[in-house]
Amino acid sequence: ILNVEQSPQSLHVQEGDSTNFTCSFPSSNFYALHWYRWETAKSPKALFVMTLNGDEKKKGRISATLNTKEGYSYLYIKGSQPEDSATYLCALRIDTPLVFGKGTRLSVIA
Amino acid sequence: DGGITQSPKYLFRKEGQNVTLSCEQNLNHDAMYWYRQDPGQGLRLIYYSQIVNDFQKGDIAEGYSVSREKKESFPLTVTSAQKNPTAFYLCASNRGASSYEQYFGPGTRLTVT
Numbered sequence: 465i466l467n468v469e470q471s472p473q474s475l476h477v478q479e480g481d482s483t484n485f486t487c488s489f490p491s492s493n494f495y496a497l498h499w500y501r502w503e504t505a506k507s508p509k510a511l512f513v514m515t516l517n518g519d520e521k522k523k524g525r526i527s528a529t530l531n532t533k534e535g536y537s538y539l540y541i542k543g544s545q546p547e548d549s550a551t552y553l554c555a556l557r558i559d560t561p562l563v564f565g566k567g568t569r570l571s572v573i574a
Numbered sequence: 575d576g577g578i579t580q581s582p583k584y585l586f587r588k589e590g591q592n593v594t595l596s597c598e599q600n601l602n603h604d605a606m607y608w609y610r611q612d613p614g615q616g617l618r619l620i621y622y623s624q625i626v627n628d629f630q631k632g633d634i635a636e637g638y639s640v641s642r643e644k645k646e647s648f649p650l651t652v653t654s655a656q657k658n659p660t661a662f663y664l665c666a667s668n669r670g671a672s673s674y675e676q677y678f679g680p681g682t683r684l685t686v687t
Contacts, residue, residue, distance in 0.1 A: 468616070498675060507578075508664075510675030553617070561607065561632065562676065564617040 466490065468556050470565035477544050478573055484540045485568040487554030491535035495557040499528055499539055502567070503550040511539075511552075544572040577601065578679035580665050585684045587659075595650045595682045597665030603677070605670040606648035610634060611662045620663075623648055624670055652684065659686045 469488040477483050487497070496515045502508040512521040517532040525542045541548055551569045555562040578599045587593045599606065605624045609617040619632030623642040637656025642648050648667075652659045662683050666676040 500676075500678075507678040507680050508676075509678075513675050555617075561619055561622050563619075564609075566614070566616040 466556065466558060466563045468554060468563050468565040470552075470554055470568050472568060473566070474569040474571070476571045476573060479544060479546060481544050481572075482540065482542045483544055483570070484538050485552065485570075487537045487539070487556075487565055489535050489537075489554075489556045490558070491532055493558045494532045497530055497532075497537050498555040498557075498562060499537070500553040500555065501550045502553060508553060539568075541570075544570075546572045546574050548572050578665060578667055578677055580663075580679035580682050582682060583680065585682055587684070587686050589686055590654045591686075592651055592653050593659075593684065593686075595652065595663055595665075595684070597648045597650065597679055598646055599648075599665075599667045599677070599679075600646060601667060601677060602645070603667035603669055604645070605668050606642070607666045607668075607676065608632075608638075608640065608648070608650045609664045609666065611664065617664065620650065652686075659684060 471486050498513050499511040500508040512528045514530040519530040521528050527540045530537045549572045551567040553567045555564040581596045607622040608620040618634050620638050621640040623629035626645050629640050639651045664681045665679040668674045668676045
């Protein structure tokens with residue numbers, strides 16, 4: 465079974481800090497990488513879908529990069545706010561439906 | 575209001591009983607998926623369907639069954655053969671290709687005692 469690793473498992477930052485976390489995956493036969501934000505008591509919501517090596521995507525204070533050759537993606541949050549507190553999931557599509565990592569749980573302390 | 579609905583939000587069953595979880599979408603999506611989440615685990619794929627009247631097993635299909643008779647609906651039955659049915663179940667849908675984001679329902683928490 466394909467293994468998608470996310471690190472760190474959890475993270476506590478102060479409001480205003482910038483932060484980043486990692487999604488690592490096997491680099492062969494890559495199709496697409498997805499990032500989702502999952503807030504407590506809500507459904508996961510898509511942040512980005514990236515398909516090309518070198519892709520960089522941005523939505524407000526959140527951005528992501530993709531390196532398919534070395535098998536990793538970074539998610540960056542600039543100037544974290546309490547509303548950014550959530551679990552961030554990455555998911556990989558190779559030759560099967562999406563395989564999800566276990567997520568990084570971010571807590572932003574006001 | 576477009577989206578995915580799952581019902582009920584909480585479900586309690588006695589061991590040995592089959593139980594069916596509902597998932598409906600009005601997004602006109604071709605593909606639908608069922609995931610299970612356990613504490614400390616990522617989302618694990620149970621079953622998926624890319625088109626009406628067709629579905630495939632995911633990584634943990636044993637003890638589960640599905641049907642896809644209508645595009646909008648993809649019910650999941652947790653059978654008595656599922657050894658550890660207590661979990662949080664999420665349904666999702668998308669247009670079908672890997673480059674399309676998945677839309678998730680609110681989930682059903684199933685407790686079997």
